[in-house]
Amino acid sequence: MVYLFFLLSLVSPFLFISPKNFHAPFQKGVFLFLFFLTILNFWKEKKTKSEAKPNYSTTNIGLLSDKQITILPYLLFASCIFFFITSTYHAFHLTKSLADAFLFQDADYIGISDILLAISRGEGFTSGYYSPSGEGSYLHHHFAPGMFVLTPFVSWVPERWGLAVAVFFVYQLTTILWIFWAYQISKHHLKEKGIKFLTFWVLLTNQLYLYRIGSSFHFEVLVLVFGLFFFYVWEQREKIQKGPFRCPWIYHSVLALAIVLYLSQKEDIGIYLLLFFLPTVFGISYNLWKKKKNENRDAQQSNGSVRGNSQEETTIRSLTLVYSIIFVWLGFVFFIYPMFGDRTKSVSWTQTLTQEYHSAFKQVTGAKKSFQIFLELIISGGLGIFQMIPEVIGIGLIYATHIFSSRPWHHEVYTYYSYSLVPFLLYSGILWIRSEKKINLSFAFLILTCLFWKNSLDGNFPLDSRIESPWKNPTIQKEIHSDLKEANLTLISTHKGPIFGEPEEKPNPKNPTYPNELLDLKENANRILVFAQYNLSFYITDKTTTYPLEQIKNSSSICKKANVCYVVIAPEFTDEILWPKSRILEYKKELETQKGVSVWKGKQMEVWKLPQRNKS
Numbered sequence: 001m002v003y004l005f006f007l008l009s010l011v012s013p014f015l016f017i018s019p020k021n022f023h024a025p026f027q028k029g030v031f032l033f034l035f036f037l038t039i040l041n042f043w044k045e046k047k048t049k050s051e052a053k054p055n056y057s058t059t060n061i062g063l064l065s066d067k068q069i070t071i072l073p074y075l076l077f078a079s080c081i082f083f084f085i086t087s088t089y090h091a092f093h094l095t096k097s098l099a100d101a102f103l104f105q106d107a108d109y110i111g112i113s114d115i116l117l118a119i120s121r122g123e124g125f126t127s128g129y130y131s132p133s134g135e136g137s138y139l140h141h142h143f144a145p146g147m148f149v150l151t152p153f154v155s156w157v158p159e160r161w162g163l164a165v166a167v168f169f170v171y172q173l174t175t176i177l178w179i180f181w182a183y184q185i186s187k188h189h190l191k192e193k194g195i196k197f198l199t200f201w202v203l204l205t206n207q208l209y210l211y212r213i214g215s216s217f218h219f220e221v222l223v224l225v226f227g228l229f230f231f232y233v234w235e236q237r238e239k240i241q242k243g244p245f246r247c248p249w250i251y252h253s254v255l256a257l258a259i260v261l262y263l264s265q266k267e268d269i270g271i272y273l274l275l276f277f278l279p280t281v282f283g284i285s286y287n288l289w290k291k292k293k294n295e296n297r298d299a300q301q302s303n304g305s306v307r308g309n310s311q312e313e314t315t316i317r318s319l320t321l322v323y324s325i326i327f328v329w330l331g332f333v334f335f336i337y338p339m340f341g342d343r344t345k346s347v348s349w350t351q352t353l354t355q356e357y358h359s360a361f362k363q364v365t366g367a368k369k370s371f372q373i374f375l376e377l378i379i380s381g382g383l384g385i386f387q388m389i390p391e392v393i394g395i396g397l398i399y400a401t402h403i404f405s406s407r408p409w410h411h412e413v414y415t416y417y418s419y420s421l422v423p424f425l426l427y428s429g430i431l432w433i434r435s436e437k438k439i440n441l442s443f444a445f446l447i448l449t450c451l452f453w454k455n456s457l458d459g460n461f462p463l464d465s466r467i468e469s470p471w472k473n474p475t476i477q478k479e480i481h482s483d484l485k486e487a488n489l490t491l492i493s494t495h496k497g498p499i500f501g502e503p504e505e506k507p508n509p510k511n512p513t514y515p516n517e518l519l520d521l522k523e524n525a526n527r528i529l530v531f532a533q534y535n536l537s538f539y540i541t542d543k544t545t546t547y548p549l550e551q552i553k554n555s556s557s558i559c560k561k562a563n564v565c566y567v568v569i570a571p572e573f574t575d576e577i578l579w580p581k582s583r584i585l586e587y588k589k590e591l592e593t594q595k596g597v598s599v600w601k602g603k604q605m606e607v608w609k610l611p612q613r614n615k616s
Contacts, residue, residue, distance in 0.1 A: 001441075002068040005198040006075045008034075008448065012206040012455070012462065013083045016090035020464040027456035034449040041442035063441060064194040072190070076183060076201070080176045083205055087214075091168035093465035094215065095161065101469040102477070102573075104160075104538035106548045109217050111138075113163040114546055116147070116154040128547035134554045143333045146226065146264030147219040160542050167221045171214025174224035178426050179204050181232065185434050196433045199444045200382040203429070203451060208461050209380055209418040210426075215463055216416035222265045227423030230258040231430070237318050238311060252321055259325050267333045268420070270326040271401070276394035276424050281319060283390055284312050370403050373413060379450045381425030387437045391428035395421060476573050476604055480536075483570075483602035488541040490600045490607050491530060491566055527563025531555065534579055536568055536605075549587055555594065555610055565610040566599070567591055573604055 011030055015023050064072075098104055111129030115138050118126045128134040130141040139145065153169070154162030179201060186197040204210070213221050233255050263269050377399065378392060386392050398421055402413055410417045455461050471477050528544040531552045540546050544566075551558065552567060559565040571584045591608050600607040 001063050002072055002075065002198065005202055006079060008202045009079045009205040010082055011452070012211070013079075013086040015462050016086040020466065023462070024456055024459070027452055031449060031452040031456050034445050034452060038442050038445040038449050041440075041445060045440055045442055063198075064190055069190050069194075073183075073187075076179065079201070079205065080179065083175065084172050087168065087172055090462060090465060091164065091215075094463055095164040095217075097465050097467040099538055101467045102471065102480075102535045102538070103467065104217075106532075106534050106537050106546075109163060110160070110537040110546060112147075112217075112219055113154055113160050113542075116151050116163065117542060118545070119148050119151045120155045128545075128551050128558070134547055134551040134558050140338070143267035143337065144219065144265055146222060146261060149222060150219060154542075158542065160538055163219075164217055167217050167219075168214060170221045170225055171210070174221075174228055175204055175207075175210060175214075177225070177228055178430075181228070182430060182433055185430065193433055195439055195441060195444045196382070196384075196437075199439075199447055200429050200433055202448055203380060203382045204426070206451060206455060207380055207422075208451075208455055208458060209377065209413065209422050211461060212414065212418050213416050213422060218416040220266060220416045220419035223262070223269065223419045223423055226258075226262045226265055227427070230262040231423070231427040233258040234318070234322075235430075237314055248317075252318070255318060255321060256325060259322055260329070263326065263329050266419070270330045270333075272398045272420050272424070273322070273326055275397035275401075276391075277319060277322070278397060279390040279393040280315075284316060284319075288312055288316075374399050376450075376454050377413070377421060377425060379447055380454070381432075382429040382447065383425075383432050384437060384439050384443070384447065387439075388428055388432050388435065391424070391431060395424055395428065398424060470575065471573065473572075479603040480570060480573050480605060483605040484536075484539045486602060487568060487600065487605050487607050488539075491528060491541060491568075492543050527561075529559060529562040529565045531565070531567045533569045533574070533584060535573065535575075536570060540568060549584070552587055552590055552594075559610055559612075564612075567596065567608040567610065568605065569608075570605045 008030070011027070015026065018026070104110060107129045111127060114129065115125055115127050118124065125138040125145070127136065127138040127141070130136070130138050150163065150166040150170075153166035154160075156162065157165050182197055182200050182204075186193050190197065210224070213224065233251075237251065237255075259273075262273075374396065377395065378386070381395075383392060399413075401420070402410055402417070405411045407417075409415055413421065469477060529547060530540055530544045531547045531549050532540050533549050537546050537548075545562075547558065549567070549569065555565060567587075569584055569588060571581050571588065574581050574584060588606075591610075594610060596608040596610050598606065599609045
């Protein structure tokens with residue numbers, strides 16, 4: 001049986017390297033196969049139970065033999081390696097396809113990437129993409145200081161690929177780490193907990209909501225690794241209490257560090273933690289009250305309750321620490337921090353939450369659809385539907401923030417918006433494996449049937465790595481690609497005068513020369529600012545600092561901190577609905593008003609240089 005689960009763990013990794021038109025029929029085939037196995041095993045278990053003794057249990061009949069238990073670690077290793085290789089292949093081609101189709105528009109990929117580049121240059125969380133003035137801090141928009149962890153990737157990986165590499169690496173790493181944790185708590189009890197572990201293994205490698213974060217190109221992917229770290233430390237509380245050293249202050253220090261790192265990934269993480277642990281707090285409080293009420297009835301019951309109280313009081317102490325840190329953190333983020341700095345320079349989180357969206361984006365309506373999404377979430381975490389009642393209630397409270405949200409993607413738990421739920425789902429799956437809850441093989445197949453049924457309905461799981469460009473004129477797109485190399489050379493060069501069209505001397509077309517001298521990039525890279533058209537920024541060299549084109553209205557203040565300021569436009573290369581050509585031409589007029597100089601003009605692209613500003 002273990003070989004079947006091994007093959008099921010390879011379904012989504014196999015989809016990563018297969019053609020898109022193969023995805024839906026293959027997943028439907030897997031879904032129908034599992035549905036058949038569910039019915040077959042249900043019939044066999046019912047038949048076996050009726051022929052067996054009344055007290056005979058069929059929960060784990062013939063699931064894992066000693067030989068299968070021995071070979072399981074090797075199969076897990078092979079599964080993880082295959083997942084890593086295929087997801088890397090998928091990540092490369094997906095990123096390249098999006099970039100080649102000019103779909104990495106300014107916010108969010110370019111915005112987040114440039115924030116990380118600013119951090120690496122020692123400029124803090126400055127952002128021109130989430131600020132009306134172009135000079136505000138991103139932390140006023142989203143208080144996520146923990147995103148600095150991704151900084152090495154954007155520093156090491158050239159040409160703005162760093163964020164993509166970082167996000168997919170974290171997705172791959174944490175998926176494997178969650179599998180390893182699940183195996184660690186199961187390996188000595190595979191006879192009793194084998195079904196739950198194998199189910200969780202398949203769920204993780206085919207997790208739709210986990211993939212959504214991993215393919216979102218957003219820093220929220222960090223909640224997966226720091227959520228894992230926090231919950232792993234959280235689960236050590238009883239082990240440390242029973243250990244030979246018994247140093248609770250060391251444990252509480254590590255726990256405090258873990259919770260702070262987790263909270264630092266987004267300003268609302270603390271709210272979700274409060275909601276998730278709320279049923280646990282009520283449950284423990286009720287048990288302590290009930291035991292205290294009955295502890296004097298007889299001595300035997302009193303002795304038993306002392307041991308129970310010791311474990312529950314340990315949990316209460318840890319929860320008190322967690323809640324205290326959360327309240328202090330939330331107080332700082334929402335009340336104290338906004339007092340510092342000029343909030344008018346940044347787009348705040350509350351402004352984003354309350355903004356209106358076009359009616360075309362509002363696709364989810366009705367309680368039925370919301371309840372369906374909730375069931376899919378619970379199943380995708382391997383909770384045996386409603387076997388883990390406190391955790392299901394906690395996740396339900398978090399999901400309520402999605403139900404009542406007016407933001408369409410948040411409402412649908414789409415793209416990276418599943419970050420609020422996935423760590424809690426996976427942790428609840430760990431608790432489910434560790435618990436004494438029992439399931440039979442037919443029920444495990446039912447869970448996986450529901451999982452692959454949901455996956456087969458989602459046309460974006462996995463995403464198509466062959467993306468057609470939305471730009472109507474392929475000739476213009478080819479010309480943009482040919483212009484980019486020369487435009488980037490122009491941006492990182494010092495000019496003795498304006499350059500119009502081709503160089504004065506007729507160069508070898510295969511090896512053009514320019515009357516420019518390249519800047520000392522190590523010394524001056526942070527002094528080059530570029531106001532770039534929305535769909536060109538990804539291909540603007542990362543030796544410069546980019547700003548969205550609309551920030552040209554603030555160029556007089558922004559360019560004071562620059563050695564040189566450029567503007568890059570391609571008026572013919574735009575989506576007339578998203579960004580009309582007339583709007584770009586208005587900015588071109590603004591250039592002329594500001595006495596900008598045309599530095600270089602290719603087949604489609606234009607590079608302009610703004611006049612030197614007096615530095616403050």
